[in-house]
Amino acid sequence: MSKHICTRWAFDLASWKPTLSQLSQAVALIQPEERVRLMKFHFIDDFLSSLIGRLLMRKYVSTCSGLELHQVKFARDVRGKPYWVREDINGPPLSFNASHQGNMVLLAGIIGEANDPDFGIGADVMKIEYSGGKSLAEFFRLMNRKFSAQEWKHICRVEHNEREQVKAFMRHWCLKEAYVKELGVGITVDLEKISFSVDTTHPLEEKVTPLVGTSLRCHDKPMDNWHFEEHLLQEEYCAAIAFRNCLPPDHGRFKFLRIEELLVTSPESELEEVQSYCRKALLKPYKRSQKNKE
Template identity: 50%
Template sequence: MSAKHLCFRWAVDLRSFTPSLTQLTSACLLVQPEEKTRLIKFHFIDDFLSSLVGRLLMRKFVSETTNIKHNDIIFDRDVRGKPYLKNSKPDSPQISFNVSHHGSMVVLAGVVVNVHQQTTDDDSQQQNTPSLTTATTTDFGVGIDVMKIEYTGGKTLSEFFRIMTRNFSASEWRYINRTHHTTEQAKLKAFIRNWCLKESFVKNIGVGISIDLQKISFAIQSDDLDTDNIVTSTKLSIDDVPATMWLFEEHMLDKEHCVAIAFRNCIPSEEGEFKFFNFDELLVGGVDKGAPAMEECKEYCRNVLKKERKQIRS
């Protein structure tokens, strides 16, 4: 395992937040034009805001961990659609980051290693997308997934589990259906813990869930996952072989939202809780792009604010 990495765990809770036109305009001015084109396609404003905040978290992370000025940051996407920093500099620390959103939560996990500690090639590791069989090499990375613990599928939970059978190993199903998981909510939490872990893994290596998920099997050692306890004892096996270059953290952001972070070939410098930001704190670093750009962005945001809400916020 490589040297310890500085780790960032950030979150934004969008409950009860309705942005003003001024706030939304300031935020959208920070987003690259191609990302605004992607964002406007969302039908619901909830999804728009969640994705927008994810982009703002990425910009904040890069601006705080590299010597790249906030307004010079350029993101691109690899062939699988995973965002990465396009204009990294040779004298900047090597970084990896990943974002996720579900329910009312938007989260980011990021790791930083000094360029002198890096043992891989000079190219940014974020442009690499290791396959399932090469994910335990000397490159490093992070993946994160958040899920709200709820089921709204319409079918019974047992029928839903039957449909999802092929996505979990036999040992994972034994854990989900353990006798002390006596209620549907307990079984659902066990299911979502496993699903978050799998998502964090595949997001780390950038292959999506097109791989055979039964090949990656998690052994959850502790049921003590709650808002006061971070679980780090979960182990991963790939094709029944222990994957020793992987570490996992599991968090409960609140009673409803479960998070898994996958660290590949790096050790977080310390365990820690998520740091929460409000929307305005993500706007630091913006600049005046001139009246024409401001007015064009305002019109864009007026159309955003007309979008429907997916849910009633508490």
Template identity: 40%
Template structure:
């Protein structure tokens, strides 16, 4: 078993699956996950979620040594996937939004969350109007940081960065929007993110008390930022590595028979605009 952490990013915009790709990929997930995927209306959402399931299976296989086709995932009462038959304690989390699906994994256990966000201007609203509709998400301190940025583009980037951080933490602790989001307050100490360097000096406070959590942030490209929240500081500084479909499917083993009709239904779905 490997204790080394991983950070994978799959660029969905670069993957236009062939019929053979989809036959193989959809045969490598459990039947209940296949049923969930089939309910998506748009191709984009289907692809993003499918890759997420395959990344989890790849990670568990490579980290624990469990045979690919013997890995079994379940879902807890909140719908979060978990590994049923693991002999070891590992942590992993997936996220997808915009043009990416990402996975963060840690072989030493502890709470772990990841979130990826696409930075984009709201449709049909000015930035001020949009910020007003989202006012309850952030604390006064966070809004002050967002508003202190010079241009609207910079304010929007800082807004989504806070959003990404908050989601990564909430996913790790598993509470979602059941708490007052303003109680979780981030202090960003390094304003600039880049694609080739991790920022790890961001702090988080809960109702004014500083928490002992580590956050690692970076850009995947000019439009997407990613954040990993970790309860246990392993000392590892890991940049996200972009992997393609061939790498995702390396060592994959089919769990189900190829389903021609199911794949045809995918190609008949609409693209999300």
């Protein structure tokens, strides 16, 4: 299996309190249809998460292609997955995926050889918490058909306290999401038949290299053309990357980017329609949890 260059970026929304100027620079980079979609979010948390995801995708394509950020355009395929609308069909193929939850936004991207186009990448991030109204045991009962018997055996190990059970649950869910996001079908497959054996060689910890020994069986068949990375981005966020028909030459950690690395100044950011759009967005409320943190 050929090796591919992999990029792993993350952004912590807690590090950014957007100003009108910064938001205008960001909005000026995205397409009109993306602006329409973003404005439909009720909470500014969701608005900013999705916006950063789109900026990460642009930075990634710009870095790989040499195009300016404002020249990068995206569309969605029949599976609903964003793809780069490229003019140079002779360049190397790219696969990338963005994900966000809570304060965390991430992108994983991989670049291949022109003669090796059949590969892909999926990524997901989950906050390691359970905030439902029911007991954890009742929540697990309701989610029973989403996991294989082997997965439940690991999640509910007797040596796991409640926090460790939640962490094990989120690790498995994150892996399943990353896998189906690369397939581009969403959570519409029989998740009970997608069974992960997570890497238990050492604990999943922050600031160390990711776990890479996780394996997958679908309908009890080994999926040897898939490889996985598990990361702990912060103490409360786990992330997973699914690699199909590709293998990164190294298993590095996610690099956290600053907002300044995603923006460029442009005349369009000064347009009244952009400024008006951003003023309206800044009036959106934060979620209650965010307010409590502040």
